[in-house]
Amino acid sequence: MRPGLTKIATLPPGGGQPLSLSHLGHVSPATYSYTTPGGCDQLSAVLHKPARVRSEALNPGRKVYAYRGGSVVWAGILDEPVPSDQGWQITAHGAGTYGQDWRSIWTGTWGTGTPDQSVNNAIGRGLDWVNPGIGSPSGMWMGQQVDSGSQSVTDLLNQICAKGGLTWQVVTGPGGNRLNVYALPTTPNRLLVSTAPVGQSIAAGADAIYIRYQSSADKNKTKAAYGLTSVTQGSMISQLGRTEDYLDLSSAGVQTSGQAQAVGTAVLQRFTRAGFTDVLPAPRGALANMGGTPVDPGAFYQDGAMHMYLRVLLTDFAFAGEVARGPVQFLVAAYQWDDAAMVASITPFESIRHDFSSLMQIAAQDDHPRSRPTHKKKKGR
Secondary structure (H helix, E strand, O other), X not given: XXXXXXXXXXXXXXXXXXXXXXXXXXXXXXXXXXXXXXEEEEEEEEEEOOOOOOOHHHOOOOEEEEEEOOEEEEEEEEOOOEXXXXXXXXXXXXXXXXXXXXXXXXXXXXXXXXXXHHHHHHHHHOOOOEOOOOOOOOOOOOOOOOOOOOOEHHHHHXXXXXXXXXXXXXXXXXXXXXXXXXXXXXXXXXXXXXXXXXXXXXXXXXXXXXXXXXXXXXXXXXXXXXXXXXXXXXXXXXXXXXXXXXXXXXXHOEOOHHHHHHHHHHHHHHOOOEEEOOOEEEEOOOEEOOOOOEOOOOOHHHHOOOEEEEEEOOOOOOOOOOOOOOOEEEEEEEEEEEOOOOEEEEEEOHHHHOOHHHHHHHHOOOOOOOOOOOOOOOOOO
8 A cells, every 4th residue: 555546537528548647747646535325426636737738638527537456446527627836736526426417307107217217318318327227116205296307316316215214326336337226234344443432422303203294185175184193213212211303294295104104214213313523534454344354445435335334442332322332333424535645534424314303304305394284364264
């Protein structure tokens, strides 16, 4: 291991001969990152070449590939480089952000086939993703119809995942930028050895949710009917006592009580009361596979979203919070590799799960959920 092992090349949007930035001049070790949901996120580096000298390799809109060894570890699109005293400041946005620039266009009847149709239509128009097929995984939310073209592909993917135990990621590697929609992992596939405890905070949140939902729609002279159901998290209640909250899903259309309960259950499952207050550093040697063999932290995220298993020296207290004690397990929300310092920065997925209000808003998004029912009076009454 040494700094600067990752090499950067660019090529025209329509394909062609790649140009290595290292052939133009000295390139500072890059910093690149990933997110979940998403994928390749941001990349930055400096090409130490006088600002008066500019190559076509720096033209904005070119595809950017970061290579480590013989593998592509990051892919994205070049932004407009900025000249400076040091040379050219290079930035790029990754393949996981592409969906923000493409609209969700669909035809026919809104249903479980809409996400695949929308993504495939965008791919047909030029979105540089490969879609093996989203299908209709358990937990996919299709309860709120959205007009064709009114949201981005990224928004659509967030919508179908946010109300269930799902997430999505574009994995860059052999075969292109592959879209994956999958259940939140629970089985670790990496070890992170930390020699110092990381600060945590404890957030307030409910362990019982009452949910208002629409049980039948307006029909002829019959007004819409609404029901109230509830979900609880028994382990939290026995540990911390009962705390109640309210969620209004009535704007999402007709549902059964079971469908409404599934949304509330997903909120309780995703919420983590004990959260990390700091990013976890991972210097070289700190990341390993499940057998304990160190892995290259500049390339390990090529496997996709990592459900990390954090092992700390101080395990004689409830470092993870909640009910269970012992080593921490968490899904990685953001991962950044600094090829100069040779240190990875890891942000747990709990950053959003630690905010109960945000989870409630996400669960009832798309139609401006109400905190309580509102009733409009007709004129003359």
